[in-house]
Amino acid sequence: MIAPPKPELVTVNIDGKEIAVPKGTNVIEAARLVGVDVPHYCYHPKLAIVGNCRMCLVEMGMPAVDPATKAPVIDPATGKQKINWIPRPQIGCGTNAAPGLHIRTNTPMVKDCREGVMEFLLINHPLDCPICDQAGECKLQEQATGYGRGYSRFIEQKNVKPKRTQLGPRVTLDDERCVLCSRCIRFSRDIAKDDVLGFIDRGSHSTLTCYPGKKLENNYSLNTVDICPVGALTSTDFRFKMRVWFLKQTNSIDTESSVGANTVVWSREGAIYRITPRRNDEVNDTWMADTGRVLYKQVKADNRLTSVKINGADSGLDIAVNAAAELFKAGSVAIVGSGRSSVEEQFLTRKLATTLKAPAHLVSRVGEGDRLLISADRNPNVRGALVTGLIAALPSAQLTELAAQIDAGKVKTVVSVGEDLAAAGLSAAQLAKVAIVYLGTYANETSAAARVVLPTLTVFEKGGTFVNQQFRVQKFLKAVPGAEGATDDLVVLAKLVAAAGGGSVPSEINTLWKTIAAEVPALGTMTFANLPETGLLLDATPWSALPFAEGETLHYKPTKAAQLVVGS
Amino acid sequence: MPAPAQRRIIFQHIDEPGYTNDLACYQRHGGYEVLKKAVTRKPEELIDEVKKSGLRGRGGAGFPCGVKWGLVDRKSGKPIYLIVNADESEPGTFKDRYIMHQDPHQLIEGTMISCFANNVKQAYIYIRGEMPHGARILEKAIAEARAANFVGPNILGTGYSCEIFIHRGAGAYICGEETGLIESLEGKRANPRIKPPYFPAVLGLYQCPTIVNNVETLCHVKYIVEHGGEAYTKIGTPGNTGTRIFCVSGHVQRPGYYEFEAGKITMGQLLNEVCGGPLPGRTFKAVIPGGSSAKVMRFGERYKGKRKLGADLVDYDWGVEDVPMDFDCLAMVGTMGGSGGVIVMDDTVNMVEALANINAFYSHESCGQCTPCREGALWMKKITTRMVHGLARNEDAALLKSVADQIPGRTICAFGEACSWPTQSFIAKFGDEFKGYPEAKKAAKPANANELV
Structure with missing residues (x-):
């Protein structure tokens, strides 16, 4: 990672507290740094400044200098440089930090200004x-309480x-x-x-x-x-x-594309009510796409898989895992992993593939990027599959290789981790020719054709990490309990690995990360618990030659990922 | 002391019998001779003449024109624009309209000289939307001037080219605020911009350096370039050079426009001698000296203090009638020279009703961008309207003052001052009428009272 360029710092004085801030920082942001709240409505850190609400009025002054000699004018009473206070209040949002800028937010004039603006804003408000x-x-509401009459x-x-x-x-x-x-x-x-x-x-x-x-x-x-x-x-x-104060907030990641917009999932008593963006200045600023906000509806979708099935009949998890193990014993297994799985799930999928000496496939989903927060790659975690070693090259949308192997009779069993094989190009005849072990959340042609169906969880019901297009490892957490009848993907995968003879692997995420850190070099220094809320950028050098599908989006330029690495 | 004679510089030919607004007539009276000479001089010389003259902007704020020109960013490499502010909207002011209607070539000549002095290649005349006739006259005049090579490419063979375009406003008072005007000219809502950073001299029209001058100001530039800045300072008083046009309206015998040397005539001379005094049987009650946003003056009040006269500080003790009509003296007594719109009210006027009228205007004209002006102006209007409709309360005066005090100095543009100063000054000077209004409302009106619209 490149260290960001060192900004030119200027010292400003806010309510008597001195702080060095980058030149050009406005007074609202500078005051935030010293713990002073400057109330505002129209100012937004990611939008153009218009200064129309007039709520952020503050008193501003500059150190006095003698116009002739340019020497500082010293106030004899204090022995310090005199401050020339501007008699009119100034807007904090439009006032940028300059050397020696003095700001007062706790004077009677500022109080009067705020009371006045609050009163004006409320007179025609329906309350x-x-x-x-x-x-x-x-x-x-907040500022009427804090600053109103x-x-x-x-x-x-x-x-x-x-x-x-x-x-x-x-x-x-x-x-x-x-x-x-x-x-x-x-x-x-x-x-x-x-x-x-x-x-x-x-x-x-x-x-x-x-x-x-x-x-x-x-x-x-x-x-x-x-x-x-x-x-x-x-x-x-x-x-x-729903009343917002009843809602629990859980940090999550938008799974729509490889941008990995940071989100907050708002839930109460196991039900999700809305998804809003979470600020990450390196990824999505404070925005997210509308389509990502309704994804929570998948949790209660009608076609959720809610019971373990063997040959279409309800069963138990361990029985089903054993049934899968029986299929594995015949050998000739192929594994279809997913770019929608978390890093941890992909790690265990790779473990399963290694144990079974099975080739691993991935299905790509490439659409058109919108140049903002939806990238061309609609899988949130293809890079995770690269980092964990599940795959070595970029996937294609159709499983043509697997189809050919099935036709040639080289594959007897297919394990699909959440991917609908029919949608990925396998015909009904091909699906019928092999035994399918399906881990997934929704019913589809593959689950209907599967010998063993193992229901798993949606992204809102589990924790994990994704690696976005910038190679940024980002964490999502469990917002609501899993659906009845569904099991955490990690538990299912760990059981399959064990049943396949891969030994015991942890399924609890923090413990699992110790194994991941030990076995995946790129993630060697990390633990799940310590991942910062805004993610960690990985060294992308090993994959810099791959022709990724993404075009330019907010905070991402296709070539920039490579440049970032060069400077690291 | 008798009133001095009018000194008509700008209005020299206005209302002159036989004087028409076409090019031939203008040239018969020496028109465009100044431009012909000016384009042979160095632009810097012309700017220096304007700086020397001490000319102050006639749009209302009285900002020195030479200083304004000096602030223009000439190193940016961007084109410099000149905008003629012809959005004369201040109630009580009607001088620019006469210049444009009767002597449009004077404005065009002044504009072209100013353009040449500032190396401007494109000028706009932003004319008030409600003046379609003026716009037509100007269009015709510009076409004439273009045909005669006073406007357009290669002016008078000098190689200097400059175009003038007319832009009609969309009918809002705020379009006269210079940054609002620029927004409007760019095709947007006339929401004034925040300063800093959008000072027109640096980031004006299309984010290029821009000069915005009033119609009358540019006509003065023509006079200054003709006679020299030095000569111009001899007119008027130091700090208030040149002439001022006073647009007197309201309850006087002879309302109209009068051009005098700035500061050489007092309010009393203007109203009593020049305008013939109050209507028969009436007495003056109040006067607003600089357009409706200026603070009102109450006849009978005294203004005391010290003022500079040359190098000395002298005491003054003036009644309303004694105040010399210039920017500085009017500012000293707590009001302003503004745009020169003198609005006279006599004893038949009820001040609450007059304020209701003014507040109705300003609440309608607030652009609605920033909170204090948007909400405050309408609130004041609602209060005064309610008072006029018979639901006045004794506490309304204090409330009005308090609301008005929350506006000025806290808004994006000077409209905050414009909409709150009338209320502040009416309450301060006629508080008794506001307190007594609930009772006065019940009493019969004087038989000779004029109806307020």
Whole structure:
């Protein structure tokens, strides 16, 4: 890994605390570093600065210098350099750190400014917190409590605006709650590159709306809901479903593609209610695609596999594992691993393949990248399979090699780890010709044809790691308990390895990682527990010659991965 | 002391019988002779003349024009734009419209001289949307000037080329704020930009250095280049050079526009002698000296303090009638010269109703971008409207003041000041009327009162 370039540091003084920050850091971010909260609505670290909410007003001053001699002017009372305070408050978001910048956020003027802005924001706000989805994570609530006056002087009629506009298939807008911060407009214009939102009318009657004849329907529309500081933009899916303070947050990874957007899974009592992005400045900033947010619905999908089956009849796990072992004894086993499996599962799949001396195949899923957060490679973890040694070359979408071997009678048993072999190009006749051991979560043609079916867990029900397109190892954790009848993939794989004669391997993830670290050189220094929330970048040199499918996406350039390695 | 005579520099030919707005007439009166001479001089010389003249912008803020030109980033390599701010929208102000309607070539000549001085290749005249007639006149005038090679490629054979385009505004007061104007000119909503970083002189139109000058200011530039900056400083008073056009409206005998040397005439002379005093049987009550956003002055109040006169500090003790009409003196007494729109109110006016009128205007014109102005302006309007409709409360004056105090200095642009100063000053100076309004509302109106629209 290259060390990031050393930024030029400047020392600023915030509420009497000195701190060195990179030049150009704005006051809100600098204050955060010294533990001072500068309230704001329109400012967002990943969006253009417009300075329209006026909540982040602070007092600003610069050290006094004599205009003629340029010598510092010393205040005789304190013996320190005098500070020239600007009489008007300045916005923190638009004020960048400069040498000697002084900021005060705890003066009567700043307090008065905040109280004033809070009051103005609330006079035309419906104050319908009891039925508002944003309640509990609403900046307006938080800052009204923290910086507001606590009473209202407004006795006039409030403005009336549209209450439930469908901006698009996934986003519902309540204009009365809108504080006109324009974050959603800037996001749509600058990040999603789909400039469909804007204000109509003016003054206090300004109303957020979609361009006539257009809809907010790009695949990133729900990010506007995340960044909306109030309850104006709500997710049509999540709306009125659950109070956010009841929800448990679990860090996870988006499995849609090899970008590996960092996410948070929000669940309560074993049910997932929503998925939101988690900030990772090296991967997905604060965004994620809409398609990744509904993946939790797979947990309760109708076609979940919920019982172990041998030849179509319900059975028990150990009996089924033994039945699989019987099949293994005949030899001529082939293994189809998955780019959707975690690193740990791929490691155990490789163990199984080595034990059985079976060739391992992988199925690739290449689509078109959207240049933002969905890459061309729709498998989240092909690089994991490379790192663990499950495969040595990039996979193809069709299992033509395996099909030929089946036709030639060289393969008698196929172990598929979650891959639908029919979808990967095997005909019904080929499926019928071999004995199939299927580990997976959903019923499909392969599970129907399988001799042994071993139900496993979705990504939300287990922990593990993925290696994304940057060769970044990222961790996901168990958000909800596994479905009844399904078993953790690691347990199933460990049992299969043992049954195949590979000896005992741990199935508990932390213990397993000791084995992984010992056997996989690239992961040699890591433990599962110590993986940072934002992931660890691996040395990608061994694989730099492979023609990966990914094009450019946010924070990823195809050639850049190689460059990163050169400098390490 | 009798009022001095008018000194018409800009309005020299306005309303002159037989004077038409075509090129031939303009040239018969010496038109474009200044441009012809100017293009033979060095641009730096012209800028120096303007700097020497001490010319202050006539749009309202009174910012020195030469300083504004000096701030332009000339090293960026980007083109420099000049925008003529003809979005004259301040209630009470109607000077630029007359220049454009009756003497458009004066503006075009001033613009071309300023363009030449600043090496501008493209100028825009951003004219208020509600002035379609003015836009047509300017279009015609520019076509004439282009045909005569005063505008366009290779002007007067010098190799210097400059185009002028007319852009009609979309009907909003805020389009007159220079960064809002630039946004509007770029085809967006006229939301003013934050400064820093978007100072027009550095990051203006299309992120290029841009000069935005008022119509009247550019006409003064023509005069300055003709007569020299030195000569211009002899007109008016030090620090307030040149002439000022006062647009007097309201309750006087002879409302209209009058051009005087800045600071040489007092408010009393202007209203009583030039404008003929109050209407029969009435007395003056209040005057807003610089467009409706300026703070109101109450007749009968005294302004005391010290001011600089030459090198000395002298005491002054003025009534409203004694205040000299220039930027500095009006600022000293707590209001502003602004755009020169003098709005006069006599004793038939109820100040609560007058403020309700002003607040209705400003709440309608707030762009809605930043919170204090957007919400504050409408809230003040709602309060004053409620008062006028008979639901006034005794505490409304204090509430109005408190709301108004939460706006100025905290907004993106100067609209925050514009919308809150009337309320602040009305309450400060006519607080008694606001307190007594619930009772006054019940009493019958004076028979001779003018209806406020």
